[in-house]
Amino acid sequence: MSDQNFLTLENLTLAYGDTVAVKDLNLTIGKGELVAFLGPSGCGKTTTMRAIAGLLSPASGHVKLDGVDITRVSANKRNVGLMFQSYALFPHLSVYENVAFGLRLKKTPAAELDKRVRAGITSVGLTDYADRKPAELSGGQQQRVALARSMVMEPKVLLLDEPLSNLDARLRLDMRSELQRVQKETGVTMIFVTHDQGEALSLADRIVVMKRGAIEQIGSPEDIYNRPTSAFVADFVGFENIFELSDGRLKTPKGLVEISGPVPIAAGLAWRPRMVTLGSGPFQGAVRGASFAGNSREYLLDTPLGPIKAEVDAALPSHELGAELAFDLPVAAAAQLRKFG
Amino acid sequence: MMARNLFIPITLGLVIAFLIGPFLIIVAASFSAGETLAFPPQGFSLRWIAKVFTVESFRDSFFMSLFLAIGGTLAALILGIPASYALSRYKLPGAETIRTIVSAPIIVPGIIVGLSLLRYIVVPFQVGITLALFLAHTALILPYAVRVVSASLGNLRSDIEEAAVLLGSSRLGAFFRVVLPNIRGGIMSAFILGFVTSFNQVPVSLFLSGPGVRTLPVDMIAYMEIVFDPSVAALSALLAFMSIGIVFIAERFLGFSRYV
Ligand SMILES: Nc1ncnc2c1ncn2[C@@H]1O[C@H](COP(=O)(O)OP(=O)(O)OP(=O)(O)O)[C@@H](O)[C@H]1O
Numbered sequence: 001m002s003d004q005n006f007l008t009l010e011n012l013t014l015a016y017g018d019t020v021a022v023k024d025l026n027l028t029i030g031k032g033e034l035v036a037f038l039g040p041s042g043c044g045k046t047t048t049m050r051a052i053a054g055l056l057s058p059a060s061g062h063v064k065l066d067g068v069d070i071t072r073v074s075a076n077k078r079n080v081g082l083m084f085q086s087y088a089l090f091p092h093l094s095v096y097e098n099v100a101f102g103l104r105l106k107k108t109p110a111a112e113l114d115k116r117v118r119a120g121i122t123s124v125g126l127t128d129y130a131d132r133k134p135a136e137l138s139g140g141q142q143q144r145v146a147l148a149r150s151m152v153m154e155p156k157v158l159l160l161d162e163p164l165s166n167l168d169a170r171l172r173l174d175m176r177s178e179l180q181r182v183q184k185e186t187g188v189t190m191i192f193v194t195h196d197q198g199e200a201l202s203l204a205d206r207i208v209v210m211k212r213g214a215i216e217q218i219g220s221p222e223d224i225y226n227r228p229t230s231a232f233v234a235d236f237v238g239f240e241n242i243f244e245l246s247d248g249r250l251k252t253p254k255g256l257v258e259i260s261g262p263v264p265i266a267a268g269l270a271w272r273p274r275m276v277t278l279g280s281g282p283f284q285g286a287v288r289g290a291s292f293a294g295n296s297r298e299y300l301l302d303t304p305l306g307p308i309k310a311e312v313d314a315a316l317p318s319h320e321l322g323a324e325l326a327f328d329l330p331v332a333a334a335a336q337l338r339k340f341g
Numbered sequence: 342m343m344a345r346n347l348f349i350p351i352t353l354g355l356v357i358a359f360l361i362g363p364f365l366i367i368v369a370a371s372f373s374a375g376e377t378l379a380f381p382p383q384g385f386s387l388r389w390i391a392k393v394f395t396v397e398s399f400r401d402s403f404f405m406s407l408f409l410a411i412g413g414t415l416a417a418l419i420l421g422i423p424a425s426y427a428l429s430r431y432k433l434p435g436a437e438t439i440r441t442i443v444s445a446p447i448i449v450p451g452i453i454v455g456l457s458l459l460r461y462i463v464v465p466f467q468v469g470i471t472l473a474l475f476l477a478h479t480a481l482i483l484p485y486a487v488r489v490v491s492a493s494l495g496n497l498r499s500d501i502e503e504a505a506v507l508l509g510s511s512r513l514g515a516f517f518r519v520v521l522p523n524i525r526g527g528i529m530s531a532f533i534l535g536f537v538t539s540f541n542q543v544p545v546s547l548f549l550s551g552p553g554v555r556t557l558p559v560d561m562i563a564y565m566e567i568v569f570d571p572s573v574a575a576l577s578a579l580l581a582f583m584s585i586g587i588v589f590i591a592e593r594f595l596g597f598s599r600y601v
């Protein structure tokens with residue numbers, strides 16, 4: 001084992017009864033990495049996490065952690081932390097006792113236990129709340145307790161299932177930096193699940209995009225954002241003009257359309273609205289919709305290629321509904337998709 | 342307009358009168374100085390209340406009832422807590438059927454429960470009277486235990502058990518460390534409800550009582566067939582106050598009504 005394959009999932013297939021939720025998944029995560037699982041609802045993110053934590057035993061495949069095959073190791077012996085979306089704090093215990101729960105089970109000596117629990121509570125800024133019950137805390141504070149409760153155990157891997165989705169926008173930003181800080185300070189290997197691409201892009205070292213129980217693409221935030229390799233990922237990260245290629249031509253509802261420039265060998269091409277050149281180019285479209293978004297303006301064009309979304313600087317003169325505009329889809333800027341559909 | 346305004350207070354008044362009225366009559370009758378059970382009471386005395394404590398069979402049957410109420414309720418909880426837990430946490434095949442069977446004694450009239458226990462269990466298996474009463478009371482309380490405990494389990498998220506497991510607890514340990522403490526109120530409520538139900542139970546006990554072994558309510562009926570003095574009213578009043586006291590304490594300390 002080296003630090004590069006600290007946690008490995010090998011041919012992991014997970015099922016609930018006869019329903020296969022995750023199929024033949026392979027993934028390697030390095031020590032200290034912060035990885036995001038990104039994907040639409042029901043794609044198997046939670047299921048995969050539960051298998052890593054040991055709450056779900058795989059139908060087939062292996063989970064290896066720190067050089068040991070833990071596939072058959074029960075959840076309470078793995079030392080994998082999991083922060084639940086609902087926090088799952090123990091309602092009958094104070095903040096202090098919630099955080100102390102795991103250490104007490106490990107029969108940690110009293111003095112050390114107290115020191116570690118207090119340090120944990122302090123590190124999430126809840127020193128004054130140690131004696132409160134979970135019900136007497138705000139959502140953000142409960143979340144911090146859950147974080148401290150997992151972190152005092154010094155888990156090998158900390159899993160976070162949509163840790164920020166229950167918080168309001170401001171708290172979400174606070175917690176985001178909190179998570180980043182904890183991760184940097186402790187160097188714990190972290191995997192978090194999110195629906196929110198912004199969250200994944202800003203936090204993660206690496207993003208795993210999932211679709212219907214399989215990994216669609218793995219890459220750095222830059223890779224995922226700029227170089228999606230499939231139509232699915234492209235769509236997920238905001239490429240709104242996506243075309244399949246056939247013999248070097250764009251497949252459109254009205255047939256194949258030639259585009260200028262050397263067309264790469266790919267299954268498809270995709271452009272963000274920002275990448276569309278508006279005002280010049282070989283194509284014509286009529287403005288069907290326009291919306292103002294502060295710094296920019298978005299236009300929806302009716303074109304022979306089908307509907308096209310273009311985004312331009314708001315400082316430029318605006319276009320009326322119905323106006324005929326020339327535009328171009330520059331091939332050089334496009335994301336090249338290896339997989340379509 | 343006027344008629345409508347009066348309708349609700351009048352209805353409410355009647356309902357309260359029907360519920361509380363008999364109780365007030367019994368309390369009043371138990372302070373009577375007369376020789377027979379009568380209302381309005383003749384004069385005022387405490388002699389019938391004092392007499393309750395001197396009737397020996399009342400004392401025996403009181404302890405029998407107390408034993409059945411406490412023992413039966415404990416047994417029902419020991420069976421009912423795991424049953425409720427399994428019903429609420431696992432998608433068992435036929436869970437609905439199990440729930441219906443468990444609830445049957447609430448729906449089926451007590452006379453039928455008593456008769457069938459007698460006919461198909463007590464007589465063919467030669468079960469002793471005390472044991473038969475104990476089993477019957479356990480069976481009668483079980484549905485209440487399952488219902489009340491299920492209600493409080495329903496309010497408890499199941500992911501806290503997984504959280505406990507991930508912090509190093511075994512599954513069973515998680516049940517004792519995080520499930521039980523959080524349904525304590527429900528368990529206490531089930532205990533009180535079971536206790537009161539068992540203590541006031543007549544039809545089933547009637548069938549299963551035998552020579553020398555009777556529950557208090559059955560004993561009171563037997564007493565009344567022979568002696569028609571106000572001591573029965575006095576005893577009823579005392580028991581009613583006991584039940585009220587228990588429920589009051591429970592409500593005060595546990596928020597009993599949340600679970601029932
Ligand atoms: N307990 C269960 N029993 C049966 N099927 C389940 C169960 N839990 C999840 N599934 C199914 O497994 C698939 C993956 O579910 P999972 O919860 O892992 O999705 P997810 O990616 O976490 O979605 P979300 O973003 O909505 O949380 C889904 O199709 C879901 O319907």
Ligand SMILES: [Mg+2]
Nearest residue numbers: 045046047161
């Ligand atoms: Mg999920």
